[in-house]
Amino acid sequence: MRKIAVVGLGVAGSYLVSKLSHEYEVAGFERCDYENCYPPCAWGTSSIEMQRLLSSIGLNFEDYILYKGKEMCVDLGNSRFWIKLRGLCTFDKLSLERDLVDGHDTKFGVHIRSAEQLGDEYDLIIDSTGFSRALLPKIDKDYVIHTLEYKVKYSKMPIDDFYIKPMRAGYLWFFPLGDSYAHVGCGDYFGKQKYFLDSFMREHGGEIVKVVGRPLRITPPSMCQPYHAGKVVGVGESIGTVFSVLGEGIISSLRCAEIFSK
Ligand SMILES: Cc1cc2nc3c(=O)[nH]c(=O)nc-3n(C[C@H](O)[C@H](O)[C@H](O)COP(=O)(O)OP(=O)(O)OC[C@H]3O[C@@H](n4cnc5c(N)ncnc54)[C@H](O)[C@@H]3O)c2cc1C
Missing domain, CATH: 3.50.50.60 (FAD/NAD(P)-binding domain)
Structure with a gap:
């Protein structure tokens, strides 16, 4: 073999x-x-495609879902809009x-x-x-986004669904994980991810229980x-x-x- x-x-x-x-x-x-x-x-991912991919190896993606999104808030700074979601979840x-x-x-x-x-x-x-x-x-020429992410525990969730805030060359995300936890992170091509993320944390509070981050190849x-x-x-x-x-x-x-x- x-x-x-x-x-x-x-x-x-x-x-x-x-x-x-x-x-x-x-x-x-x-x-x-x-x-x-x-x-x-x-x-964060799409449950529809994950279900298809995992069923071919006998797993049920539903068993891994932590939170099913209903709508995502896109915060443009001076205005916000909401996108209805179909399948976006955290797992x-x-x-x-x-x-x-x-x-x-x-x-x-x-x-x-x-x-x-x-x-x-x-x-x-x-x-x-x-x-x-x-x-x-x-x-030869590798392009990367610098990222930093916190797993945060809240006594009261500051945002009740998926949220993103686009920036010049990246965005900040708040992805609920259920049970009063969320992944709050930021990816920025220019390396200012910590600055944006910590501003968000100062505004919304929460207890950081894990810190991760790495370059992401784009x-x-x-x-x-x-x-x-x-x-x-x-x-x-x-x-x-x-x-x-x-x-x-x-x-x-x-x-x-x-x-x-x-
Ligand atoms: C902060 C952040 C947030 C993200 N959020 C999302 C999201 O919500 N949804 C989404 O679709 N994508 C997201 N991504 C991208 C996604 O996580 C990756 O693109 C995806 O996981 C890539 O899968 P992979 O298996 O190719 O690599 P990875 O998942 O990176 O796995 C590589 C593995 O190789 C191991 N490894 C590395 N070097 C060695 C070595 N020399 N010897 C042995 N082991 C080694 C690593 O420890 C790791 O376990 C995010 C990425 C980052 C950084």
Whole structure:
């Protein structure tokens, strides 16, 4: 049986471990510890497409939904408008990633820096390391959005549904997680995400219980070549699957994994 190594067990890598394990001998590697991982992401997505993607591997996306949006407020500073929502929700991304790999051959807390580190054991190595793109050659011109996000606990939610505030080159988001929690974050091309986020926190209060953030690759796939080198093939954000206008990468990374598995 052919052996495949999946390096990076974010949403795309975890999905591939689950999907490919029926036909191949698959081993997964993740640099975060199993207990201490918290995917830096607002955990917002479309339930309609997620249901389709996950049903093909026997999971019910409904089981992971934390909050179903009704309408999203878009705050333009001097005016606001509301968009009716169909399917936008937040979901427990961490539990989903764990459920996809539990019971499979995976190693957590292992930082893979090159394909050589894995030896000759594998016929194929998947680079699903997201922004790190740890096993593929560097991209000539990489575009990134700088992000910072807080998980916030409220005694009373300051906003009762999805909220975004667009800025010159990025936006601030408030995504409810249910149970009086929200992901409040900001992505800014010019690196002023902390300034905008802390202004929002001063205005709306809340207790910060987690802080995450990382650069987000918005370089389009056509500029993320090569997609493969030797035995290594890139899947997900490592090869530019983020919709640059919204910074949305969950569904496109899963679709990339689905195409790869076919
Ligand atoms: C703050 C923030 C908020 C976001 N919010 C949303 C949102 O609400 N909705 C949405 O659709 N998208 C969102 N995105 C984008 C989305 O999270 C990513 O595009 C998507 O998760 C990419 O999936 P991936 O599996 O390709 O990479 P990742 O999910 O980034 O997974 C990569 C994995 O590889 C591991 N790894 C990295 N290097 C190594 C290495 N050398 N060895 C071993 N393991 C390694 C990492 O620890 C990680 O677990 C957000 C991104 C950020 C930064």
